[in-house]
Amino acid sequence: MIDPGHGGKDPGTFLGNDVKEKNIVLNLAQILAKKLEQRLRVEAVLTRNTDIFVPLENRTAFANMQKADLFLSLHVNAYKQGDVYGLETYFLNMATDERAVMLAARENATSEKSISDLQKILNDLMLNTKISESSKLAYDIQEGMMVQVRKKYENIRDLGVKQAPFYVLIGADMPAILVEIGFLTNPVEKKRLQNRKYLESIADGIVSGIENYVKSFEQASVRG
Template identity: 40%
Template sequence: MIDAGHGGHDTGTIGPTGLMEKDLCLDVALRLGKIIEQRLPGADVVFTRSDDTFVPLEERTNIANQAKADLFISIHANSSRDHAARGIETYYLNLKGSAEAMEVAARENATAQGGVHELQDLVMRIARTEKIDESKELAEDIQDSLARRIQKSSKPVKNRGVRKAPFVVLIGADMPSILTEISFLSNPADEQMLKKPEQRQKVAEGLYQGVASYLESMNSVTMNLPAKPGAGHPAPIAVEQSRNQN
């Protein structure tokens, strides 16, 4: 499941010369989906939105759960009052986070109905999920691959690492889920770079490589588990494709 952040009347952050987060995220999401379909023929790629439509935060993981998605990738662009701030970072769900991470979550949660203030309900819902560790691993793979891919740009982007924060869009997901901030739109140089199709393609490639690395590691774990009586080990490609049905 690929989730392009914001959409419709929710523009997200807007760069100094007018690039909207919602448009950037959608373009990168569609590019990522195309790459997955080309390189993982057995994959069924589903989007929370494929056009300029507003989808409430609370509905996005519901869409993923109903589709029985294997992974949930939410794509966003960052913003800061410090226009010199730049870099990429990837998040997984957790109530605890740094002050800076909580500020990012508050901005991305702005359109939520109730948001992160209903902490008791949040705690209960997070406690029910068994996917926090898997989400952290997915976040690490995506952050690493994305950073290495974008570092090849003419103007390398800072690797800000993996972080944790209470993003509403990740709450209730039945699958490993992450939110990635692919750069700072508030940074004039980054905004100009993200206007270029080739840079967006590099971002999509980095995201794909992260997903592929995660699937490969999960496939390795599966192959090393004891086989059930009378059952043989599935072929590696079959395992990867079956994990990537949605």
């Protein structure tokens, strides 16, 4: 299940009418779906295929209903300082640093839930048995992106794998991760994010990450 973040009345990060996170991640989702089907022969389904608003909780609910094997939420980053750039991948857990907290707050912004729902998040985390799988998936996808994108672009910064309480990942029955493919607030990455070739490199990286993830489970089951 591929989840292009935001949509409709929620533009996500935006810099004027032409540059909106919701459009960038929808483009990426459509490129990624094609590559997954062609290269891995799997079925890829999108939580939204057009510019419509989808509440955060409906996205994982849809993935659960469809019995998806993996859940990938696609996003674009932003920060108050323009010199911050790079790619990072998250899985659901308590936040590891201050910027992760701010990012989660922004990505959670459309949810009508209050911060007091943090308790529900904690309960969910404790029941969630997919944390180690999600963490493995996050590392494989982050590495896949780094290897692929660095083949074609210079100055790609690896911000690594992090943890934060994203509403959109809560309640997923399957391994679930959230990818931040660059900062719209950084001039170089802003340009790249609007370029189809860059999105194709990112998609190639995500596909190889998933390929490695699946392979490691196949090898484990052969050995076991």
